[in-house]
Amino acid sequence: xxxxxxxxxxxxxxxxxxxxxxxxxxxxxxxxxxxxxxxxxxxxxxxxxxxxxxxxxxxxxxxxxxxxxxxxxxxxxxxxxxxxxxxxxxxxxxxxxxxxxxxxxxxxxxxxxxxxxxxxxxxxxxxxxxxxxxxxxxxxxxxxxxxxxxxxxxxxxxxxxxxxxxxxxxxxxxxxxxxxxxxxxxxxxxxxxxxxxxxxxxxxxxxxxxxxxxxxxxxxxxxxxxxxxxxxxxxxxxxxxxxxxxxxxxxxxxxxxxxxxxxxxxxxxxxxxxxxxxxxxxx
Numbered sequence: 001x002x003x004x005x006x007x008x009x010x011x012x013x014x015x016x017x018x019x020x021x022x023x024x025x026x027x028x029x030x031x032x033x034x035x036x037x038x039x040x041x042x043x044x045x046x047x048x049x050x051x052x053x054x055x056x057x058x059x060x061x062x063x064x065x066x067x068x069x070x071x072x073x074x075x076x077x078x079x080x081x082x083x084x085x086x087x088x089x090x091x092x093x094x095x096x097x098x099x100x101x102x103x104x105x106x107x108x109x110x111x112x113x114x115x116x117x118x119x120x121x122x123x124x125x126x127x128x129x130x131x132x133x134x135x136x137x138x139x140x141x142x143x144x145x146x147x148x149x150x151x152x153x154x155x156x157x158x159x160x161x162x163x164x165x166x167x168x169x170x171x172x173x174x175x176x177x178x179x180x181x182x183x184x185x186x187x188x189x190x191x192x193x194x195x196x197x198x199x200x201x202x203x204x205x206x207x208x209x210x211x212x213x214x215x216x217x218x219x220x221x222x223x224x225x226x227x228x229x230x231x232x233x234x235x236x237x238x239x240x241x242x243x244x245x246x247x248x249x250x251x252x253x254x255x256x257x258x259x260x261x262x263x264x265x266x267x268x269x270x271x272x273x274x275x276x277x278x279x280x281x282x283x
Contacts, residue, residue: 016184017267019063023070029086030079032104034096038086039079041109042070047138048111049278051078052102054120054144054261056171058085058198064267065117072275074115079105081125082203089203098125098206103133115278117141119263120175120234124148127220128208134221139281141274143227144235144260147243152213154242161236171195177231177259191264217246224250225277229258229265251277 025040040059049069051062058080069076081098082090090096102125106114115138118126123145130140149155166174172181172192181188210216224247228240237254244252253273255262262270 016187017064019190020067022063023067025066025070025076030105030108032101032108034094035082035088035090035101037079037082037088037101037105039077039105040066042066042076044070044073044075046074047278048075048077048109048114050102050111050114050116051076052116052118052122052126053078053080053084053198054122054175056120056175056195056198056261057122058087058194060085060194060198061264065263065271068271069275077109077114080198081122082206083200085198085200089200090206092204095204095206097128097209099129099132099209101206102129106136112136113138115139115141115281117143117274117278118145119143120145120260124208127212128210130220130222130224131210131212131216137222139225139278140220140222141225141227141277143262143270144229144232146235146239147217147247148208148210148212149214149217149243150208150212152215154214154239157239157242158235161233174233175260177229177257177261177265179231179257180259180265187264191261214242214246217243218248220247222249223281225253225274226250227253227255227262227270227273229255229260229262231258232260234260 025042027040030037030039053061059078062078066076080087116126123142127147146158172188226240228235244250255266258265
C-alpha cells in the first residue's frame with residue numbers, strides 16, 4: 001500500500017488536438033434482463049477494453065480513445081448507462097445498479113476478462129463492479145473519482161471542498177480545467193455539445209451495491225491506475241493520494257494543467273498512460 005505518485009510533463013494545452021478518424025465499430029442495443037443499453041464495439045480478437053463514461057457523458061465521448069486503443073490491438077467497447085444517450089431510463093421503483101447492468105452487459109457480449117477504464121462518475125460504477133467481480137478484470141483505471149467512497153474520512157474530505165452552489169455552476173466550468181478552457185474554446189464547445197446529447201434528464205438515480213469505506217477499498221483485488229488532474233475541483237490530488245493509501249496494488253498519476261476530464265483535455269497523455277498501464281497489467 002505504498003504507491004508511487006507520478007506527475008509527468010503533460011502535453012502543451014495550447015496545442016489543439018484534432019479528433020482522430022474513428023475506426024469501424026458495430027453499434028447496437030444490448031437487450032438485458034431488465035433494461036436496454038446502447039453500445040458500440042470495434043470487435044476483433046484483442047483483449048477487450050471497456051470504457052465507462054462520466055455523468056457528463058455517454059458512449060459518445062470517447063472520440064479520442066476509440067481509434068487509438070483499437071489501433072494498439074485492443075477490442076474497444078463503450079456503452080451508455082441507464083438515463084444516458086440511446087439507453088433506457090431507470091424506473092423509480094427499481095432503478096437497479098450500474099455494476100449489475102455492467103455484469104449483464106458482459107454476459108451479453110460474451111466477455112470473460114477485460115480491462116475497465118472509467119472517468120468521474122463512471123469510476124464509482126467501476127469500483128463497485130471491481131469489488132464484486134474482480135475475477136473478470138485484467139486491470140482497473142479510475143480517473144477523477146474517489147472510487148465511490150461514501151463513508152469515512154475520504155468521503156468527508158470530498159464533501160468539505162464542495163460549494164453549496166456547486167450544482168448551479170455550468171458543467172463546462174466544473175469539469176474542464178482553466179488551462180484548457182482558456183486555450184481551446186473549440187474543444188470546450190465540442191465537449192459541451194456531447195454533454196448535451198448525452199444527458200437525457202430522465203430516470204431515477206441508480207444505486208451502488210457496496211458501501212465504500214477506506215477499509216472496503218483495502219479489499220480491492222484488482223491492479224488499479226488512479227489518475228486525476230492537478231486542477232480537478234472534484235477529486236484533487238490530495239484525495240487521490242488518500243484513496244491510494246488503501247488500495248493494495250495501485251499506481252497514481254497526476255496530470256498537470258488538467259481539470260476533471262483528462263480523457264478530453266489531455267487525450268494523448270491519457271491514452272499513453274492508460275495503454276502503458278494495461279500493457280504492464282497484462283504481464
